[in-house]
Amino acid sequence: MPEEKFDCIIVGAGPAGSTAGFLLANAGLEVLIIERGTFAGSKNMTGGRLYSHSLEKIISDFASVAPVERKVVKETITMLTNDSAVSIDFQSQQLNQAQKESYTVLRADFDQWLAGKAEDAGAILAPGVRVDDLLFKDGKVTGVIAGEDEMEADVVILADGVNSLLAQKAGLKVELKPNQVAVGVKEVIELPAQVIEDRFGLNKGEGAARIFVGNCTKGKIGGGFLYTNKNSLSLGLVFTLADLAESQLTVPQMLEEFKSHPVIKPLIKDGKLVEYSAHLVPEAGLNMLPKLYSDGVMVVGDAAGLVINAGYTVRGMDLAIASGEAASKAIITAKEQDDYSAASLARYQDLLDRSFVMQDLKQYQKFPEFMENPRIFNEYPQLVVNIFKDMFIVDGSPGKPLRKKVLNHAKQVGLVNLLKDAWKGVKAL
Ligand SMILES: Cc1cc2nc3c(=O)[nH]c(=O)nc-3n(C[C@H](O)[C@H](O)[C@H](O)COP(=O)(O)OP(=O)(O)OC[C@H]3O[C@@H](n4cnc5c(N)ncnc54)[C@H](O)[C@@H]3O)c2cc1C
Secondary structure, eight states: OOOOEEEEEEEOOSHHHHHHHHHHHHTTOOEEEEESSSSTTTTOOOSSEEETHHHHHHSTTHHHHSOEEEEEEEEEEEEEOSSOEEEEEEEOGGGGSTTTOEEEEOHHHHHHHHHHHHHHHTOEEEETOOOOEEEEETTEEEEEEETTEEEEEEEEEEOOOTTOHHHHHTTSOOOOOGGGEEEEEEEEEEOOHHHHHHHHTOOTTEEEEEEEEEGGGTTSSEEEEEEEOSSEEEEEEEEEHHHHTTOSSOHHHHHHHHHTSTTTHHHHTTOEEEEEEEEEEEOOGGGGOOOOEETTEEEOGGGGTOOEEOSSOEEOHHHHHHHHHHHHHHHHHHHHHTOOSHHHHHHHHHHHHHSHHHHHHHHTTTHHHHTTOGGGTTHHHHHHHHHHHHHHOOOSSOOOOHHHHHHHHHHHHOHHHHHHHHHHHHHHO
16 A cells, blocks of 8 residues: 655655756755765766756756766867877867856766755655655556555656666656667776866866777777866766677777777876776667656656767766756646546646757757768778877878878779768757
């Protein structure tokens, strides 16, 4: 028998769940957040950068009170071959402006802080409890089952992350397919703050974000990332699960090779490995969007596949926060009308459709398909590196006009392929 009834039960204390919990409790609703980890964030992982705009809308001064690591002021994209690299750097004063800034974060600290905000607002947080199933009555979700316990609520928010078995049980989504998710692995490598600032050319407290493409995934779909934290670096790789099956190397082997690449090695020199984690990332964007609500239930954040990987940026946390906000607004209206039916909760979908979440997902809808082109991860990094080798390596052999050298390299990829891919890339972005 159910023990007690809440206005809302939220499964998962990641950014999506805690944001919804904070806003609902602030509005006076009785909220229970259930988290399977021993504390919020204990099971969570991210590459490392939070785009602040969606959380700033909810907690305007969050960056001055939350445990954020560094404000990112420097972006670098690097194309790697086995022994060489070409990088593009981007720095701008606009990276420093409110609503436009981003911060590196470590999830164990950040998620605990956000869940703490929900608790301060009045939500009850139950860590160390795994929700196993949903309660149904007349086809409507009426609560959750955790071990022997049954807990009832007017509405349940599923914020349980990428592999949401509960959303499947609610009939909102089907099992994930290997080409819809990537696997991410990450090491946190400790280094003194001063060393980080010197190595990355940063002022005190500033941060850098680096994205790598090419040799780091051995030409498979995916890429590498490196974010600077206060006293550590977050270094990792992301691969599409479908591609991983064909790989000659295991994920740990690829990460070791990445760490010993001549570009990466000096950046992590003398660092101490303090954390290793692995996690799935939803990658198919709008193409994997589930049904977002049904009678008495809604799905938010990664559980709904709300992630945009545009190659040069990976965004999930800002979408998770915005979806938690939209779900909470819909529930506040449902509470006023005492109506938690699918028709009432459809307001969540309306709010998301009008927000940047759905608009950006639509914008990047074709990008996952574009990324399935292996030339992006093999031939193009090699082509760019070869052109730069011709420009900068002087060995006494007679010079040729640069245009001839470039054309020769381009011919190896195929001029038609180049034009076709450039056009597809422009259309996808
Ligand atoms: C390698 C990698 C790099 C990334 N880089 C970035 C980045 O730089 N920037 C960015 O914005 N995003 C990034 N992302 C994506 C981002 O981490 C996610 O989009 C974000 O964490 C989603 O938040 P969420 O609250 O929806 O889910 P999660 O953060 O996954 O939280 C889900 C919570 O639910 C809990 N839970 C799950 N099942 C149950 C259950 N049955 N019972 C109770 N609790 C349960 C989990 O323990 C967890 O705490 C990255 C992801 C990965 C893996």
